[in-house]
Amino acid sequence: MRIVLVGPPGAGKGTQAALLAKTLSIPHVSTGDLFRANISQGTELGRLAKSIMDTGKLVPDEVTIAMVKDRLRHDDSGNGFLLDGFPRNTAQAVALDEILAEFGIALDGVLDLEVPEDEVVRRIAGRRLCRNDSGHIFHVLYNPPAVEGVCDICGGELYQRSDDSEETVRTRLEVYHTETEPIIEYYAKQGLVTTISALGKVDEVTERAIAALRENAND
Numbered sequence: 376m377r378i379v380l381v382g383p384p385g386a387g388k389g390t391q392a393a394l395l396a397k398t399l400s401i402p403h404v405s406t407g408d409l410f411r412a413n414i415s416q417g418t419e420l421g422r423l424a425k426s427i428m429d430t431g432k433l434v435p436d437e438v439t440i441a442m443v444k445d446r447l448r449h450d451d452s453g454n455g456f457l458l459d460g461f462p463r464n465t466a467q468a469v470a471l472d473e474i475l476a477e478f479g480i481a482l483d484g485v486l487d488l489e490v491p492e493d494e495v496v497r498r499i500a501g502r503r504l505c506r507n508d509s510g511h512i513f514h515v516l517y518n519p520p521a522v523e524g525v526c527d528i529c530g531g532e533l534y535q536r537s538d539d540s541e542e543t544v545r546t547r548l549e550v551y552h553t554e555t556e557p558i559i560e561y562y563a564k565q566g567l568v569t570t571i572s573a574l575g576k577v578d579e580v581t582e583r584a585i586a587a588l589r590e591n592a593n594d
């Protein structure tokens with residue numbers, strides 16, 4: 376299955392993507408995680424990405440699209456993939472269509488996670504990530520680690536994202552509304568979008584997501 380996951384910052388895309396990728400045996404490709412890996416490795420791309428991510432704006436399309444194209448060439452993407460955080464504007468959606476056409480494949484569906492803004496703010500405020508892998512995601516109240524400050528999965532140190540500050544979150548939400556939401560309409564025209572509520576327990580949302588993807592696949 377080739378799926379795009381869309382939703383506001385803090386909706387639970389990364390949390391759900393990790394679980395869905397495991398269930399569907401496809402890789403989870405998160406542009407945010409790819410940028411964070413570059414930041415921790417101290418690459419040139421990481422330095423550029425950090426300076427922009429800390430403002431809440433988007434990293435330039437050119438570098439983001441090239442990074443995704445490179446990632447989708449990996450062998451593990453042959454059976455499908457789950458894109459989280461990409462595309463994030465219409466230019467990226469058009470570029471993704473071109474990349475997939477070049478590879479002779481197409482998207483199966485776009486899953487849109489809907490969460491009210493006050494819940495998004497609560498989720499982001501308590502989020503903690505693992506230094507070893509920013510795909511290991513916790514929340515101080517909603518999904519606390521067994522030992523405070525320590526990742527349950529790999530024992531890494533937990534930290535708060537520097538772009539999770541109140542001011543940057545406000546910009547990220549604005550960018551989501553103005554730049555990212557239009558891609559939902561773009562994909563709706565292709566009959567690809569299923570919207571689900573991302574409220575409730577993590578497992579409940581995963582069940583809802585799997586049911587929606589299966590229903591969409593049978594359409």
Ligand code: AP5
Nearest residue numbers: 384385386387388389390406407434460498502513514517
């Ligand atoms: P990115 O890392 O993609 O951030 P985002 O889209 O803002 O989304 P988040 O990662 O903040 O939230 P999420 O939906 O993954 O939620 P999570 O599962 O963590 O992008 C960061 C930056 O990188 C961008 O601002 C931009 O600068 C750059 N960038 C990335 N992609 C780009 C692109 N394509 N083009 C250009 N620039 C790009 O969950 C949040 C919290 O809620 C966690 O604490 C979790 O434990 C908790 N939680 C999850 N589910 C539930 C639940 N059901 N109930 C209660 N709590 C829950």
Ligand code: MG
Nearest residue numbers: 388389390407
């Ligand atoms: Mg995320």
